[in-house]
Amino acid sequence: MSFRTRSTPSKSEDVIAIREAIARFDPSASTTIVGEDKAKPRDVFAPTAHSKALDPATTLVLGARGAGKSFWASALFNDDTRRLAAVLYPRLGLDRLRVQIGFGGVGRAGVSKAVIDRLVPLGQEKTAADRFWQAVIAGAALTVTEPGQKHAATDMLERFADPEDWADAMTEVDNDLTSRGETLLIVFDALDAISDDWGRLSGLIDALMRSVWDLRGFNAIRAKLFMRPDQLNELTLRFVELPKLRSGAAKLGWKQADLYGLMFARLAFDDEAEEAFGSFLESRGLGKPPEEQEELRTWTLANNESQQQRLFEAMAGSFMGKGPRKGKTFDWPYNHLADGLGDVTPRSFLILMQSAAERSGERDADGLVLLPQTIRDGLREASKVRIEQLNTEYPWIKRVLQPLAGLRVPAAPQVFFDAWKENATVEAAVKIARKENSLPPVQARSARNNVNSDREADLAERLIKMGVLTSRPDGRYDMPDLFRVGAALLKKGGVTPKA
Template structure:
């Protein structure tokens, strides 16, 4: 008997249930059900690739926790065909989890830096702790551990060489993972020094050992700043793999999420019917995980046909404004062409709720006006994320609220001068330097007094772009929530 197609209401229910927690990826541990593996992320998991750049919400923390988990690492090894992932001993070198036995937290790091400890020595100590350096096992305080390593360079190096030799004999690799680097230090200059020390150590292990590796998940702007601080940093580019999401990756993630929803009996049944209707799903394996067929993961035409069943074929009464399949990701790109999967799923989740509230009788699960509302919600989320990570961005863009883009750079500079932006940013940096709470760790611009350089930094972050006529622009994913206008663009939310 042929499986009945899902109605628009059933698709809407499945979307709402499957995407309900899509914005909480950093606080929820990955599971076999949620483990989606874009082809473009394969090289990021190569053991020898030590730097993994990526913006907020692209999967850095997701992969950090997945590699620390034996079951998820095995799934990744099998699906990506990376056999070496089956022969690693993985340990955390830094992350959001409180783990004083493994690495120092923000306050401890601040104390170490303020007393003059070399960042390289700090991370070298963290590495030796993960390798089981005997003399460090009974030492509680990190200041004492770092002091021991600094005063016993020979013993430290012999431990390193012994661990490398033993790992080679056992055919394994010691892999130390680093994440959440924006929480290292409140002062941007000190954070850059700490990251530079970490990357320097990663490079030394890559060239100096055969079986000891670091893998550093890092924001691109922090990578750029840190690599200017030590020699040979350019060599890191040969061992870097950025976490990027193509359009097909994003829709593949959506369909994977729908097919793996199992929150309750009703939605699990909808997910089962979705898998049967679309066809080609691999049999349930790996803790109940369902793997979508390649056509739904990588084939643009197949994805567009399926998404048209969900959202229709036009972003209006005709196709003049575009098709939902391309329109949605195009309006979620930042200035560098990057799309956060969290923003993408947030937009779809909000679109489902807006359709339920205002277009319940629509013949598709998502109404085109509701998709626009979803983009507004995703913009709000994205601005909240960038404000949390880099509060100075909000300081810089708020004085531009009410203006329309594209906009001449002198107009931007004038608005910043009128708002006394340089003084405001300098005071922020001073306040963060005085803060004692780890939650108040922030990184500011490198030169708050150099307003043209702020433009350059905003462009590097993807918050701004520069057009061929030299005017400045903001992509919709930032423009909408920051309150700037654009002729013919997605409108700002009404108060």
């Protein structure tokens, strides 16, 4: 990027250019390890807290949907983004890393689901999956000592029918890497795409974790699994070392300063808005944007909340209303986008900002980049999108939320239970889960104990674990705005579901 200060900047033109750049954000797009949607250097932003997630020594990385799991998996695999990450995280040794894909959920990204289904038939997860994952790991490892050759899983299973042959080959790879001072990292992402059946998925991931755990015996061969926390919690995993794996896991969390840093970095490297953004900063005494992404580590607006607040208030004003009673514009998005577990994802944050920018462009913004009222509108869009995304994993979630529309929260648990009972919600949700072959909303009851009186309470507990509901100290249930607005529940003083 080449920043040029204009001699006669127009404030109104700068505002329009910045607003249009925010409106061009594409936060809802999913990253894939390879292909057109792979991670790109211009989108790399490296929060300090994510260092552990990228560390080759960290095996398990946990993150909610939209937190950046697939982005970092892709950034590690692709050479250009890995080189940039090596500069932004200089202590991790990413410049001495070789990366292969074990599973990525898309074509050309490791072994495919079709191959898994063929080589580990349904019902044979306990007997065939361990050898299968060892074959996948061997195929990735042999790219070091046998470059240019194909190492299909079928061939690896035949070649390493004797476990001693597998150990010998892996030792040879390990010695080769060690002599070069390099490390091989095998990445497994999009693990929910391995199977549509949760029972089968549990068996396959159990076996994968056992195979990955066994790599501890090597010096320079590592694996990294990217998973959602709910996936890890809800699968019936029996891997005995799971507590140790979980205790060493990294979580892809995003603080408020990280999210604003991400947003401002995207503006700094937007080809059409870089000059306007630079002029906007300088006119307010906030310095210049970085010219190269390597400078993000030391750029004040990447992590300094007080400076970030100065900038955002210049863009959107200080308050969400006429005074502080309605909240500060800087804090409001983060406070209203958290789920019940306290997590805010870049996807939700950028959707809010992108929607606010679009709506501000349609109104008389009075010199502001974003109008406070459009930030509220952006929350409505982020909430709608978040529920749609949640529905891809839990196809019964809309049916569960539908009877709650119009309720005012916080409310006593019985208010929720009555709404669900009146609409036979639990039974309907269980049928949807069975039809879609997804994890059910509540555990099945035995024929001897087929009592439905507390199934609504079970459903509420399930939603609390998912972060869709929260339980207050006084026992009442509440719903975070991230879901409440899209589900059309009401709250005194809160954002209404419809503008």
